[in-house]
Amino acid sequence: DSGVTQTPKHLITATGQRVTLRCSPRSGDLSVYWYQQSLDQGLQFLIQYYNGEERAKGNILERFSAQQFPDLHSELNLSSLELGDSALYFCASSVRQGASGAPLDGELFFGEGSRLTVL
Amino acid sequence: GQNIDQPTEMTATEGAIVQINCTYQTSGFNGLFWYQQHAGEAPTFLSYNVLDGLEEKGRFSSFLSRSKGYSYLLLKELQMKDSASYLCAVSPFYGGSQGNLIFGKGTKLSVKP
Numbered sequence: 600d601s602g603v604t605q606t607p608k609h610l611i612t613a614t615g616q617r618v619t620l621r622c623s624p625r626s627g628d629l630s631v632y633w634y635q636q637s638l639d640q641g642l643q644f645l646i647q648y649y650n651g652e653e654r655a656k657g658n659i660l661e662r663f664s665a666q667q668f669p670d671l672h673s674e675l676n677l678s679s680l681e682l683g684d685s686a687l688y689f690c691a692s693s694v695r696q697g698a699s700g701a702p703l704d705g706e707l708f709f710g711e712g713s714r715l716t717v718l
Numbered sequence: 719g720q721n722i723d724q725p726t727e728m729t730a731t732e733g734a735i736v737q738i739n740c741t742y743q744t745s746g747f748n749g750l751f752w753y754q755q756h757a758g759e760a761p762t763f764l765s766y767n768v769l770d771g772l773e774e775k776g777r778f779s780s781f782l783s784r785s786k787g788y789s790y791l792l793l794k795e796l797q798m799k800d801s802a803s804y805l806c807a808v809s810p811f812y813g814g815s816q817g818n819l820i821f822g823k824g825t826k827l828s829v830k831p
Contacts (some may be wrong), residue, residue: 601760632817642761642805642821655818689760693817707817709760 605690605710613718617678620713622690630693631673637686680717687712720744722822724806729828730796738791738825740806748809752780752791756802801829
């Protein structure tokens with residue numbers, strides 16, 4: 600158990616719909632990262648939040664958005680869903696943070712993921 | 719561009735040693751990481767290299783050559799539970815954070831009795 604909690608574990612929805620994935624980081628971790636894992640692309644970095652603020656963006660589509668709340672939990676919102684959005688979405692948090700919010704040794708703790716199926 | 723290459727699959731025998739190679743080309747470099755991922759589970763951190771050389775951690779070791787854009791993960795005394803995918807990942811320099819990783823597609827290791 601990494602200490603990172605993600606809900607829901609499984610989600611099935613239709614094209615065009617909108618879903619929200621939720622993540623609670625490890626106690627004390629200020630950074631939250633969202634990753635997407637699909638069979639053909641592997642794990643891809645989407646976005647990072649640190650203490651409520653967006654810190655870095657990766658390959659995140661404009662249809663996707665995220666936020667981190669004062670209690671440090673984060674939500675990833677996926678809208679106008681397409682078949683190709685079917686994937687495993689992981690949230691991760693850092694083991695330690697330096698002053699800039701950077702993990703001091705790059706060790707990420709991943710949640711168990713939310714498996715999204717778009718039909 | 720950003721590119722990380724590693725073999726798709728490998729097979730090894732219980733008790734043996736296996737080396738999983740990774741080559742990378744990224745716009746920046748802020749560390750190389752290896753993660754283990756069992757089927758249907760979350761990735762878990764194995765090792766981290768930022769300087770050239772070998773880092774040893776029990777049965778697992780990881781090597782880095784920055785000039786060659788090359789790393790390997792060495793697994794000794796293989797056990798059946800080592801059957802998993804091994805993900806090579808590089809941290810490019812995105813605003814100082816190491817957690818924004820570029821992952822390879824992973825090497826699926828099968829350990830046979």
